Amino acid sequence: MQWEIVIGLEVHAQLSTKTKIFSGASTAFGAEPNTQADAVSIALPGVLPVLNKGAVERAILFGLATGAHIAPRSVFARKNYFYPDLPKGYQISQMDLPVVGKGELTIHVPVVGKAEPYEKVVRLTRAHLEEDAGKSLHEDFHGMTGIDLNRAGTPLLEIVSEPDMRSAAEAIAYAKTLHTLVQWIGICDGNMQEGSFRCDVNVSVRHPGEEYGTRREIKNLNSFKFMQQAIDYEVQWQIDTLENGGKIQQATVLFNPDTGETRSMRSKEDAHDYRYFPDPDLLPLEISKEWIEQLRETMPELPRSKQLRYVNELGLSAYDAATLTSSREMADFFEVTLLSIPKDAKICANWIMGEVSAQLNRDNLEMTRCPITSQQLGGMLARIADGTISNSGAKEVFRSMWSEGGNADAIIEAKGLKQVSDVGALEAMVDEIIAAHAEKVAEYRSGKDKLFGFFVGLAMKASKGKANPAQMNDILKKKLAG
Amino acid sequence: MINSSLKQLSSQLKARKISSVELTQLYLDRINQFNPDLNAYITLNAETSLAQARDADARLAQGKGEVLTGIPFAQKDIFCAKGWRTTCGSKMLETFISPYDAHVISQFNEAGAVNLGKTNMDEFAMGSSNETSYFGKVKNPWNRNAVPGGSSGGTAAAVAGRLCAAATGTDTGGSIRQPAALCGISGLKPTYGVVSRYGMIAFASSLDQAGPMARSAEDLALMMNVMAGFDKRDSTSLQRDKEDYTRSLEQPLKGLRIGLPKEFFGEGLSADVGKAVEAAIAEYKKLGATIVDISLPNSRLSIPVYYVLAPAEASSNLSRFDGVRYGHRAKEYGDLAEMYEKSRSEGFGEEVKRRIMIGTYVLSHGYYDAYYLKAQKIRRLIAQDFVEAYKHCDVIMGPTSPTTAFNLGEKGDDPVQMYLSDIYTIAVNLAGLPGMSIPCGFGAKGMPVGLQIIGNYFDEARMLNVAHQYQLATDHHTRAPQQIAL
Numbered sequence: 001m002q003w004e005i006v007i008g009l010e011v012h013a014q015l016s017t018k019t020k021i022f023s024g025a026s027t028a029f030g031a032e033p034n035t036q037a038d039a040v041s042i043a044l045p046g047v048l049p050v051l052n053k054g055a056v057e058r059a060i061l062f063g064l065a066t067g068a069h070i071a072p073r074s075v076f077a078r079k080n081y082f083y084p085d086l087p088k089g090y091q092i093s094q095m096d097l098p099v100v101g102k103g104e105l106t107i108h109v110p111v112v113g114k115a116e117p118y119e120k121v122v123r124l125t126r127a128h129l130e131e132d133a134g135k136s137l138h139e140d141f142h143g144m145t146g147i148d149l150n151r152a153g154t155p156l157l158e159i160v161s162e163p164d165m166r167s168a169a170e171a172i173a174y175a176k177t178l179h180t181l182v183q184w185i186g187i188c189d190g191n192m193q194e195g196s197f198r199c200d201v202n203v204s205v206r207h208p209g210e211e212y213g214t215r216r217e218i219k220n221l222n223s224f225k226f227m228q229q230a231i232d233y234e235v236q237w238q239i240d241t242l243e244n245g246g247k248i249q250q251a252t253v254l255f256n257p258d259t260g261e262t263r264s265m266r267s268k269e270d271a272h273d274y275r276y277f278p279d280p281d282l283l284p285l286e287i288s289k290e291w292i293e294q295l296r297e298t299m300p301e302l303p304r305s306k307q308l309r310y311v312n313e314l315g316l317s318a319y320d321a322a323t324l325t326s327s328r329e330m331a332d333f334f335e336v337t338l339l340s341i342p343k344d345a346k347i348c349a350n351w352i353m354g355e356v357s358a359q360l361n362r363d364n365l366e367m368t369r370c371p372i373t374s375q376q377l378g379g380m381l382a383r384i385a386d387g388t389i390s391n392s393g394a395k396e397v398f399r400s401m402w403s404e405g406g407n408a409d410a411i412i413e414a415k416g417l418k419q420v421s422d423v424g425a426l427e428a429m430v431d432e433i434i435a436a437h438a439e440k441v442a443e444y445r446s447g448k449d450k451l452f453g454f455f456v457g458l459a460m461k462a463s464k465g466k467a468n469p470a471q472m473n474d475i476l477k478k479k480l481a482g
Numbered sequence: 483m484i485n486s487s488l489k490q491l492s493s494q495l496k497a498r499k500i501s502s503v504e505l506t507q508l509y510l511d512r513i514n515q516f517n518p519d520l521n522a523y524i525t526l527n528a529e530t531s532l533a534q535a536r537d538a539d540a541r542l543a544q545g546k547g548e549v550l551t552g553i554p555f556a557q558k559d560i561f562c563a564k565g566w567r568t569t570c571g572s573k574m575l576e577t578f579i580s581p582y583d584a585h586v587i588s589q590f591n592e593a594g595a596v597n598l599g600k601t602n603m604d605e606f607a608m609g610s611s612n613e614t615s616y617f618g619k620v621k622n623p624w625n626r627n628a629v630p631g632g633s634s635g636g637t638a639a640a641v642a643g644r645l646c647a648a649a650t651g652t653d654t655g656g657s658i659r660q661p662a663a664l665c666g667i668s669g670l671k672p673t674y675g676v677v678s679r680y681g682m683i684a685f686a687s688s689l690d691q692a693g694p695m696a697r698s699a700e701d702l703a704l705m706m707n708v709m710a711g712f713d714k715r716d717s718t719s720l721q722r723d724k725e726d727y728t729r730s731l732e733q734p735l736k737g738l739r740i741g742l743p744k745e746f747f748g749e750g751l752s753a754d755v756g757k758a759v760e761a762a763i764a765e766y767k768k769l770g771a772t773i774v775d776i777s778l779p780n781s782r783l784s785i786p787v788y789y790v791l792a793p794a795e796a797s798s799n800l801s802r803f804d805g806v807r808y809g810h811r812a813k814e815y816g817d818l819a820e821m822y823e824k825s826r827s828e829g830f831g832e833e834v835k836r837r838i839m840i841g842t843y844v845l846s847h848g849y850y851d852a853y854y855l856k857a858q859k860i861r862r863l864i865a866q867d868f869v870e871a872y873k874h875c876d877v878i879m880g881p882t883s884p885t886t887a888f889n890l891g892e893k894g895d896d897p898v899q900m901y902l903s904d905i906y907t908i909a910v911n912l913a914g915l916p917g918m919s920i921p922c923g924f925g926a927k928g929m930p931v932g933l934q935i936i937g938n939y940f941d942e943a944r945m946l947n948v949a950h951q952y953q954l955a956t957d958h959h960t961r962a963p964q965q966i967a968l
Contacts (some may be wrong), residue, residue, distance in 0.1 A: 089801020280688035
């Protein structure tokens, strides 16, 4: 029997404001416990929340980037529950009227064994502003629990998707696209290790065409690798359970990276009644059209727009376009490089996705720390395009630029990598070879085509690798034909 | 001296005829003498008060004194004051020393006023008799067997007993006006949003409002000049120009249209209170006012609406008192749930628990629409009644409380009877309007009666004018309880 996987995501993106969503305390990561917990963060009696405008601006930017409805009026609500790292006994969130309404995100899903990914549009249900809780520290306190409220009040945008994903690959493509987008528009630093981008994955299975099955929610996944493992395990568990005649109970589950398993944390029966109600300490959030338009003007060109442009105007494949827009730094690097050789987008793309990416990976560097600039790379690619250097010569130039810096022309000069393109010189070389290998020439002329490679090798050797290969080929073909 | 107005005290201080230290000591002596019996104060800190007085004297000596500089005020123990124990009348905060100042406190500090101490109150401002305080009952200075009203009962008793020059209160459903009425003093609850709630321990955030309590409308106006004003730390604080609340005091009342809501003069109003209020209305007619009969048809729903909304907000506001970071924590507990349960069971009193339970219930899944949402809708209807009424009148008058001060313990077993004590005041909070109470005579047992004056939004200056003109023409507000008058 066929099973269809149904997945929806709730992502908590930590917004990149300097201060907390309702107070002036710092949001910097990694400080000594409770050094960033001001009166509001520890919920002293009598303190009140004051909304951080920067957090709202980031929510608006997200709405603009996903073509979503931005609510002219939204409402903060209290979500009431007791937990030691929730200092007020309620979290300020948004319930009925979120700041960002329905939107959408186009994703590219890679397919194993195929060069090109397929495209899919995932619908976004909503995105709302809320505050983060603190942290409970269970180690180091000998049977007691330590509470660190530095994170309490950090602004979050909770981004909720429709259950539109039909495989782990789609879920991960969606999460990655979202991860790129929030960094692209500068609203989140995307640091998953530090918890700046956390995913809750709702998973259910059904037979195609049937109603949605009962879902289980995998909480707090903070890497794409874990997400893949968790979904794979969860899907198999649900299918096995159903095929063995069992039923799925709605539940919240946790993924254990050590065992690769998911296990139930709480079932629907012991779900909290959060007693949501509008927070009387905060006025409804009103967003004017003017404010939205001001922010729209600051918006960079989005990945989706660049992808379409790369495919339609530059003739790149969808795969290349998606790869080059996997971060804003990558896309910027590509576009500046392209300025040097505007007609050879494919060469730019290949070099950036190939040599540059590989070298960055090897050196464990981010694009922002790339030792060569896009201008340097462009300068070198221009020399390939105009025939000054061969591809193999270019690789040498590239290695040199990477480790020692400098521009392509100086390196070509210093290393003597300039190709020989002088037809006369090349013809003379070929004539000598033909004269010295009369026997082989005869074999070739009698139909042994394979020998062409042999002559190419000799010619390159004779030119000490500097011959322009295309030119050399032409001359060889002509002269060998007799 | 203890019967002087703030204006008189201010000019004496500025003229250096008396020092702030002398004045502060005078009040501290009176507190030592009378407070053990009245129990109006929870926390005193004579050294801190006298240090503030010395600073004030230095400032006055330099000629840099403001109107309130050097005058000793008491602060309701709901306001966080740096270095002061701030209990909110609860065991939960019995040992809580605030590390910061509420906006109201810093406003008084900047004006150079002296903080005499923190006054007693119903626990978390929940009560109408001051009997729910963890720190003991407050006695009414007019009759030691009677309640002072609540929740600002300590403040009302301290002002009436001349244990401070004037003091602050807060009013969520009548907590300034009702004790002011029961203790024969003047009290003003401003328009919601006029005084910042920052640092004022929240009971019901959408209703809570701080205000002054004093012996005259003129005193109230001077205090409003210090207390009111925009504060960016409170999102519900209103961004308005600073105003001088004394500016209209001397205006004659000719042409004033007074609305009398028929709902305020019906069943439940005791005869002696009704009589005193009617006499006050007659006095206003003499002063040139005209009377308009009005109706506030939805005000009869104000108590049920209030007892849905206020507990709902309170149940959430009081969640932070969990024993984790500050406040009372049970000595022994097995696990986290038990720590919460025991800390809160031990730290909160009966009335607070009752309201937390009501509030939790009305917000629960499946009940929210029927209670909370419905109450919000009726709240808007109640506010609309006032909008309609103000098309026909300038101020609304009526009794502040249906009876004079009742006896200690009299309503202790019957919360609903206690709630009815605020029947005339609650609608004003629900509508966010300003309301005040001024003394207008005495009832059957010689106990004070309060006249309630309700104004339109931001009409505080006009209301103070209306009250002041009455106080120029009458002397009810100058009367002091015999047992403690000097």
